[in-house]
Amino acid sequence: MRQPLRRGERHPAALGVRRKRRALGAAARLAPDLVPVPQGHAGGGGALHVIAVDLRGMGESDKPQGGYDKKNLARDIYELLRHLGHTSAYIAGEDIGSQVAYSFVANHAEATRRLALWETGHPTELFNELRMLPQEGQPAPWWFALNMLDGLLEKLLEGRFRPIVDWLIGYQATTPETFSEEVREHYAAAYGTPDAIRGGNGYYKAFPQASRT
Template sequence: MHYVIGGQGDDLMVLLPGWPRTWWQFRKLMPKLAERFRVVAVDIRGMGDSDKPGCGYDKKNMARDIYELVRSLGYSKAHICGEDIGGMVAYSYAVNHPEATDKLALWETIHPNEGFYGIPMLPQPAQDGLQWWLAFNMVKDLPEAVLTGRFRTVQDWIIEHYSGSPESYTEEDRAIYAAAYNTSDAIRAGNAWYQEWHQDMVDDKEYPETPITVPTLFLAGKSAPLIFPMIEKKAADIRTVELAGAGHFLSDERPDDLLAVLEDFFV
């Protein structure tokens, strides 16, 4: 498993990225967080420079990967943070390993549940924000055939349509993210995070009604009105924060605002 680590603090903070990103999405957060914490940004299973095995992409198993990483670094507990797919893994970590979780921070995500089956495939006229990739990434083999060597097109489209501030991405950022998903193996592995949602939903049904027992922070941008009611019932002790006008990728787009909220919550 590939990760980037630094910092001087006694407490460990784990940062888990989402699709279609890598540990690089935390580059603007890590220097400041490292003043207070030992910080590790992880390429989760199948991502970036981490291994891309043929199985094991359900979020419970991916959370186990992170649990074993925390132990291997010499810690019994950690603060866990995640965005998008990484947030699903972070959620599963806190539910399945509460004894190894200090605090939990999630943004722009919720664990897969049967409500996902209600996500519309067809947009209403003039509807903005159709998440077409949720279905496309479920298809086996076709995405690899279509996108291998061409993933920059997807990266640019996602940035232009789901970022609140496309100008926050440099050419280097776009190139790094595109390269991480440009091979057939990388596309297959990243899509496996979605293809295991059915198993994630089975696991979700087995969790308690209020599955998260640790202090939890949840942030969202434009999706806040939709997603806050879903997450608030999932944690016994939760604080929600809306970053008004923000798009989906808060750590890329609004790092200063995100840092201020994280530091207030974790310190």
């Protein structure tokens, strides 16, 4: 697990867990303003040790065959904190990262100072009711099912991930013009290998296990 951005060593930890395909640790080098250093925090004044994490399967972290359920990912974060010498942290998570952050709090409450979640939606049985076909005025997350297929996307998308990046930015981003050519190329290169594609798909395949926190 890579955590390339560190600031404010030996101060209370603030740990960010971002969504799949937006590995914060890797992105932090392209846009360090995404991880501002607070001048104070709820526990008193002073700096924070900001930790930007590439979860397993993401960015520059290892991409094992399994272990992508949220409880195991939360354990990865817990072990990372211990490795860095911290006993607790402020936890923040976005999208699938918020699911991991929620699981962290549920399983490691003693290591949680405070929790912030956004773009959050914890997988439940309701995910099985999501409709994949487009309908006017309704979301149609067709990629949920696509990312659960074994072996196909690695063959289809190896070295061809840029159209996916551009489509997702155009479809989901509020201000797509803020994504520079450099950022788009960075993500296309980071997620255009078979291992990276398989690692990203692992998050979707683990959705049925997520209801167990």
